[in-house]
Amino acid sequence: xxxxxxxxxxxxxxxxxxxxxxxxxxxxxxxxxxxxxxxxxxxxxxxxxxxxxxxxxxxxxxxxxxxxxxxxxxxxxxxxxxxxxxxxxxxxxxxxxxxxxxxxxxxxxxxxxxxxxxxxxxxxxxxxxxxxxxxxxxxxxxxxxxxxxxxxxxxxxxxxxxxxxxxxxxxxxxxxxxxxxxxxxxxxxxxxxxxxxxxxxxxxxxxxxxxxxxxxxxxxxxxxxxxxxxxxxxxxxxxxxxxxxxxxxxxxxxxxxxxxxxxxxxxxxxxxxxxxxxxxxxxxxxxxxxxxxxxxxxxxxxxxxxxxxxxxxxxxxxxxxxxxxxxxxxxxxxxxxxxxxxxxxxxxxxxxxxxxxxxxxxxxxxxxx
Ligand code: OSB
Ligand code: MG
Numbered sequence: 001x002x003x004x005x006x007x008x009x010x011x012x013x014x015x016x017x018x019x020x021x022x023x024x025x026x027x028x029x030x031x032x033x034x035x036x037x038x039x040x041x042x043x044x045x046x047x048x049x050x051x052x053x054x055x056x057x058x059x060x061x062x063x064x065x066x067x068x069x070x071x072x073x074x075x076x077x078x079x080x081x082x083x084x085x086x087x088x089x090x091x092x093x094x095x096x097x098x099x100x101x102x103x104x105x106x107x108x109x110x111x112x113x114x115x116x117x118x119x120x121x122x123x124x125x126x127x128x129x130x131x132x133x134x135x136x137x138x139x140x141x142x143x144x145x146x147x148x149x150x151x152x153x154x155x156x157x158x159x160x161x162x163x164x165x166x167x168x169x170x171x172x173x174x175x176x177x178x179x180x181x182x183x184x185x186x187x188x189x190x191x192x193x194x195x196x197x198x199x200x201x202x203x204x205x206x207x208x209x210x211x212x213x214x215x216x217x218x219x220x221x222x223x224x225x226x227x228x229x230x231x232x233x234x235x236x237x238x239x240x241x242x243x244x245x246x247x248x249x250x251x252x253x254x255x256x257x258x259x260x261x262x263x264x265x266x267x268x269x270x271x272x273x274x275x276x277x278x279x280x281x282x283x284x285x286x287x288x289x290x291x292x293x294x295x296x297x298x299x300x301x302x303x304x305x306x307x308x309x310x311x312x313x314x315x316x317x318x319x320x321x322x323x324x325x326x327x328x329x330x331x332x333x334x335x336x337x338x339x340x341x342x343x344x345x346x347x348x349x350x351x352x353x354x355x356x357x358x359x360x361x362x363x364x365x366x367x368x369x
Contacts, residue, residue, distance in 0.1 A: 001081050001111055003369065006072055006104075007035040010060060010363040013295060013324055020139040022166035022193035023054040029293050029323075030060050033357065034067070036107040043111025044352055046298035047103030048265035055191075055292070056099070056219070056240065056266065063100040068367065070094050071104055076369045084109040084123075088271040098243060098268035105269035106301050114347040119304070121342050121349075124274060126307025130339045133306075134160035134314035135322065136189065136291065139169055143176050150177055150184075157337035159314035160185035160211060166193045171204040178208045185314075189214035192240055196224050202232050211313070212237040212259050222247070225256035235259050239290055243267055245275040252283055259313065261290040264301055273305050281310035289315035296320055296329030300348035303333070307342050314338065328356045 012030045019026045032047035049063040074090050081087065087105040094101070113123040121128075135158040140146040150161055161181075163174060165188045174188060187210050194201065194216050205213060212235040217224045219240035229236045235258035242248050242260055244267060251257050260280055264273050280287050289306045292298065302317045319335040320327035327333070329350040333340060343349025 001038050001108065001115060002079070003036055003038060003075055003081070005037040005369065006075075006367045007037070008064060008067060008365050008367070009033040009035075009357065009361045010064065011295070011357070011360045012362055013328075013360055015293065015323055016325060018138070019293060021164050021189075022139070022191045024052070026050070026293065029295070031295065032060060032063055032067075032103060033295070033297060034103045034107045036104070036111050038111045038115060041111055041114040041347070043107040043109070043114065044297045044348060045103040045105070045107030045110065046294055046301065047099055048263070048292035048294055048298055049099045050292075058097060058099045063097070063103070066094065066097045066100040067104060068365070071100060072367050075104065081108065084112045085271045088269055091268070096243070099265040102265045102267070102269040105271065106264065109270050110347040117346050119342065119344065119349055120301070120347055121304040121307040124270060124304055124308060126304060126342070127309055128307040128342060130341050131303060131306040131311070131317075132159045132314040132338055133317045133335055133340055134158050134162060134185070134338070135318045136162040136316045137164065139164045139166060143173050146173065147177055147180050150181060154181060154184055156335070158318070158335070159338035160187060162187045162189055162214070162316065165190050167198070170201055174205065174208055185211050187211040187214065187237075189239070190216045192217060192219040196227060199228065199231065202228060206232045206234050210234050214261060215239040215241065222251045222254055222256040225251070226254040229255055229257065237261050239263070239266070242276070244272060245279055248276045248279060252280070252285055258285065260285055260287045262287050262305070263290040263292060264305060265292060266290075270301070270305060274308065277308050277310050286310065286312040288313035289317060291316035291318075293323060295324070296327040296333060296350055297348065297352060299333050300329065300343075300350045303340055303342065304348065326356065328352055328360060
């Protein structure tokens with residue numbers, strides 16, 4: 001592949017409903033769209049950073065800076081890139097900034113698949129035609145509202161329901177949801193809101209037959225998670241703590257988790273996602289694909305990686321219409337009975353619509369070789 005030009009767009013979409021987690025509420029989704037121009041095709045990637053450094057340390061501004069001033073010059077230093085796996089290696093001297101790296105790498109994967117005339121799923125080694133998905137529900141004002149939202153998505157057929165928790169809105173809230181829905185596959189995501197002082201909270205949650213508890217403790221911890229896992233039966237799933245294959249290996253060796261949420265952006269790209277997937281598969285650790293409230297472009301990448309065999313558990317890739325009044329791709333992502341069909345077109349398999357890209361772009365820049 002020879003890259004001729006890269007276009008960065010700072011974009012913003014309005015969420016249909018505010019999304020509240022233990023670290024804050026989002027009403028708009030600001031992100032960066034990356035377009036990598038080859039000789040005959042354009043590859044698309046989404047940088048899943050947020051406006052504020054609350055989920056991780058990156059922001060829209062830092063990611064733009066890292067891409068423009070460091071990562072893109074590295075790509076332009078190389079005349080040709082023969083395989084997208086190479087990108088991870090090229091970016092290695094730049095520390096962290098995984099979401100910035102993943103956005104460019106993802107666009108190069110899409111370009112590669114399009115040049116080969118195969119789907120991104122196939123380029124990654126995926127072997128499924130359809131994937132199962134769940135949904136992530138933010139913190140609601142009242143438990144009655146939460147129960148009504150859960151009911152809505154259960155009726156739509158989502159394969160599991162994830163509910164965000166925070167101190168004060170945890171045990172009694174989930175207990176009530178469990179009473180109304182005794183048989184659904186249900187899990188909780190704390191986004192790092194607790195410490196080991198809260199072990200009693202987790203012993204109570206342990207009685208609610210949850211599939212897993214996601215990232216209960218600090219975003220940078222794997223030691224305390226191992227202690228917590230040793231006193232509860234519910235599997236712990238790590239999200240924020242895992243940035244690389246090495247992190248995954250250490251967490252598994254320590255017994256810090258029994259499940260891993262793979263987010264392509266958080267781990268720095270599809271190549272690293274695949275490595276974590278393969279390692280977990282060999283070690284009997286199921287994985288699932290997390291989400292960052294992506295537009296259709298990021299969603300398409302999530303769908304492709306989820307077609308790999310060890311993505312055993314339903315992920316957070318809900319339909320476009322769950323988030324947006326209109327998505328920027330055609331067709332939009334459709335979930336039927338909790339299933340998404342892997343698209344057949346080459347690359348990400350969904351087409352970003354130029355007019356919609358323009359409509360939601362706040363700022364753009366073209367960077368030439
Ligand atoms: O922790 O998984 C998370 C959204 C933003 C930041 C972090 C998380 C989430 C979600 C929503 O849970 C996933 C989605 O629907 O895209
Ligand atoms: Mg999470």
